[in-house]
Amino acid sequence: MVYVYYCKNSPLPVGVYRSWLQRMPDPFVRRLNRLAHRHDAQASLLGRMLLLYALQNLGYRHLSLHDIRFTAYQRPYFEHTDLDFNISHSGNYVICAIAEHNKIGIDIEEVKPVCLDDFETLFSEAELLEIRRDPCLEQDAFYSLWTQKEALVKAEGSGLNFPVRDIVVQNGSAVLSGTTWHLCDLDLVEGYKTHLAMQMTGNNTVTINPLRMVDMLEA
Numbered sequence: 383m384v385y386v387y388y389c390k391n392s393p394l395p396v397g398v399y400r401s402w403l404q405r406m407p408d409p410f411v412r413r414l415n416r417l418a419h420r421h422d423a424q425a426s427l428l429g430r431m432l433l434l435y436a437l438q439n440l441g442y443r444h445l446s447l448h449d450i451r452f453t454a455y456q457r458p459y460f461e462h463t464d465l466d467f468n469i470s471h472s473g474n475y476v477i478c479a480i481a482e483h484n485k486i487g488i489d490i491e492e493v494k495p496v497c498l499d500d501f502e503t504l505f506s507e508a509e510l511l512e513i514r515r516d517p518c519l520e521q522d523a524f525y526s527l528w529t530q531k532e533a534l535v536k537a538e539g540s541g542l543n544f545p546v547r548d549i550v551v552q553n554g555s556a557v558l559s560g561t562t563w564h565l566c567d568l569d570l571v572e573g574y575k576t577h578l579a580m581q582m583t584g585n586n587t588v589t590i591n592p593l594r595m596v597d598m599l600e601a
Contacts, residue, residue: 383585384486384578385440387432388477388570389593391425398599402427405434407448425476428598429469432478435593435601436467440480457539468536475571484583487537489529490576493521504531504546525575527551530565533579534558555582 473492568576
C-alpha cells in the first residue's frame with residue numbers, strides 16, 4: 383500500500399512558519415535559510431510537515447523528523463523501519479508519498495512552456511519523436527515522460543551511473559539496476575503532471591489524501 387498526501391502551498395502566517403521550523407532538524411533549517419525565495423523554503427518545509435502528518439496518521443507517532451538519515455547519495459530514510467518515503471514540489475503544490483515494504487519515488491511538475499531543444503540529451507530519439515508526434519499535446523507528453531523518469535531516479539536512489547535518456551519506460555514499467563519498477567500516473571491537480579514509481583510488490587494499491595492547509599494547521 384502506498385499513501386500519497388498533497389497540499390497547496392498557500393502563504394503561511396509568520397508565527398506558524400516559525401513554529402513549524404522549530405520542529406525541524408538544525409541542518410534542514412540551515413538549508414532552508416539559504417534559499418532565496420520564501421515560497422521555495424515554505425514548499426520544502428510543507429513537504430516535511432506532510433511527512434510528519436503521514437507518520438502520525440499511519441501510526442508511527444514514535445518517529446520524528448530528527449530520525450531521518452541519509453544514504454551516501456543523500457536519499458532520506460528512517461533507520462530500522464520498513465518505511466520508505468519521497469517528497470516533491472512544483473509551482474503551488476507539495477506532495478509526499480509513503481509506503482511500507484515498498485521502495486518509492488514521486489515527482490510532480492507544473493505544466494508550463496519548455497523548449498524541447500534544452501532537453502534533447504535526456505530523451506532518446508524515439509522518445510523525442512513520440513513527444514513531438516502531436517504538437518497540440520507536446521507539453522503534456524514531455525511532462526508525462528519527464529515525471530516518470532524523475533520518479534524512477536528518485537525511487538532507485540543510488541546515483542545512477544548511466545544517462546537518464548537510457549531509462550526506457552514501456553507499458554507503465556521500467557527496469558533499473560536489475561529491479562522492475564511500476565509507474566502510476568496520478569491525476570491530482572489540473573495543470574500538473576505527477577507520477578509515482580514503486581517496486582513491483584504484492585500490493586501496489588495507492589491511496590490519495592488531498593489536504594488543505596487548515597488540515598495541516600489543525601494537526
